[in-house]
Amino acid sequence: MVSFDGRAPGTPVETWEADPRLLALPPLTDSVDPTGVTRLVVLAAHPDDETLGAGGLIADAAARGVPVTVVVVTDGAASHPGSTTSAESLVATRAEEARVAVDLLGHDVELVRWGIPDGTVREARAEITERVRPLLPGPGGLLVAPWRGDGHRDHRVLGEIAAQLLGEAEQAGTTMLEYPIWLWHWGSPDHPDVPWPSLRLSPLDAVADAAKRSALAAYVSQRRPLSSAPEDTPVLHPVFERHFARGREVFVVGDAGTIVATEATFDRTHARRADPWRVTTRWYERRKRALTVASLPRERYGRVLEVGCSIGVLTGDLAPAADRLLALDVSSVAVQAARERLAHLPHVTVEQADAAADYPSGTFDLVVLSEVGYYLAPDAFGRLVDAIVDGLADDGDVVACHWTQPEGDFRQDAVDVHARLGADPRLHRVSHHVEDDFVLDVFSRDPRSVARRTGLR
Structure with missing residues (x-):
């Protein structure tokens, strides 16, 4: 904003x-x-x-x-x-x-x-x-x-x-x-x-x-x-x-408007089913989530932001790696579910917000975008990327994971989303994982590999 x-x-x-x-x-x-x-x-x-x-x-x-x-x-x-x-x-x-x-x-x-x-x-x-x-x-x-x-x-x-x-x-x-x-x-x-x-x-x-x-x-x-x-x-x-x-x-x-339509749509989706995408039961989702967490270049982060947290399942997996974790979603129904799921974690805050229009203030050490970028129009996602990088710590990381198959409510595809992140000259791609159904990238202000960061070489 x-x-x-x-x-x-x-x-x-x-x-x-x-x-x-x-x-x-x-x-x-x-x-x-x-x-x-x-x-x-x-x-x-x-x-x-x-x-x-x-x-x-x-x-x-x-x-x-x-x-x-x-x-x-x-x-x-x-x-x-x-x-x-x-x-x-x-x-x-x-x-x-x-x-x-x-x-x-x-x-x-x-x-x-x-x-x-x-x-x-x-x-x-x-x-x-x-x-x-x-x-x-x-x-x-x-x-x-x-x-x-x-x-x-x-x-x-x-x-x-x-x-x-x-x-x-x-x-x-x-x-x-x-x-x-x-x-x-x-x-x-x-x-x-x-x-x-x-x-x-x-x-x-x-x-x-x-x-x-x-x-x-x-x-x-x-x-x-x-x-x-x-x-x-x-x-x-x-x-x-x-x-x-x-x-x-x-x-x-x-x-x-794109975000409000998305909010209303997601509210209805979450109201109809407690776990709309079966992220807690599908092996595909559990495996993808484990890969996302395993891709983090650092074992521990200070301040972490997750954009598009849904019901907070990935949020819970990210929580052990964060001193403070802010999770955002446009759906009030999803936010309420995430708050209930994560109530036992005092260092986790869940808020209803549109990060593309009202990006949170302060500096983040890690920003996670999982299955959210393609719901934004290209110009709105571009503004979000600018805000993310502007607010990223000097050695901060960005993790992006997106489904690569076509869907009717996507405003762009996963390739476009990850290409926009990769186009920012302030970010370096330090990890790239591609399968038939999803792409998982890690971008960072720090171009070093994990081995170099940890002194292995």
Whole structure:
């Protein structure tokens, strides 16, 4: 995931405006007929997200008499870390600002505030999912959420929740849009993560534009200093704020996204069967797992990461070689099963996460990718590889093991996955094992063989 300093100016409006693709974007009306929307539900991770990303859309729908619900998920209290203002006071201020802002967008707009602690959307994912579920707008409705590629974890997770629920509900006639906010700050027209093919332009009429500007002005705590202390500087830099005063909004349309689709698919797979691939009983799986562990160049590692842990069987086999082991999977059902399986190992942590979009911080001595790479599109897997190598210790190892036979839900094949790893100039292939059905590679920043590492030669 991209990183950025939200209080810095960021990319100026002029840089984006200079690219002819922006104004040449297809109109939003090509994807959504505003006159046919029966209900609008807008999800916001923080107070002001709804106005920044979709204020004009909200104002236009409200003016046409469409029932509109705005859900602000968190309390916004983390906007000023170290502030001289107490958290309680900031929560109250931001709640009042949201009330005023949403009322300015439309007097009849329903505002729902849940007060989840700011920055904990991922941790509260299950709770938020169940609270969003009954709010899905139904046939003819429009669900609007933060763009999952926005570079902010709370935005990503809330967007994933929306897409997941809409996919599970399979509601015909319900449309989902995503609104970027921080993209305009950290991105630039030629940035590889800009989803140009999926962007749609929505010009605002004078009434909607005025309503959006007035609503944004209501968020004084985000636009003006809370005090003279450096911790209380405005969150919205004036250069950044100009992106939302252009008389138009931009939305992301398209399918539910590769990772969310995978998550929902894997949730259903694990819910149907406790051991979907029979990894605990098949000799093929047990043998392959033993080969994977035996391929480790070192007997002991400090910090280990496993991406795509499923129900935690390989995790358990890796645990004796690790001082600390973090295992990740996109499926909440798989994560719960893995946690139960590994509860007796205090040095093992299992989390639900999409490593390609939100790679864990810190340095790892070993990263294991087993049967996961081909579920990612090539560009997403490329970003994951970059994050892995960026966060790999100077002598760190990467183990990759993948099934080589074709499957209908693979986005690429095992050859492509291992070739992308091998193409990184910072990695050296120190072991290569190929069979008819799988390939097992060990890459390392340390090019030495195990014999050389251990002093045998």
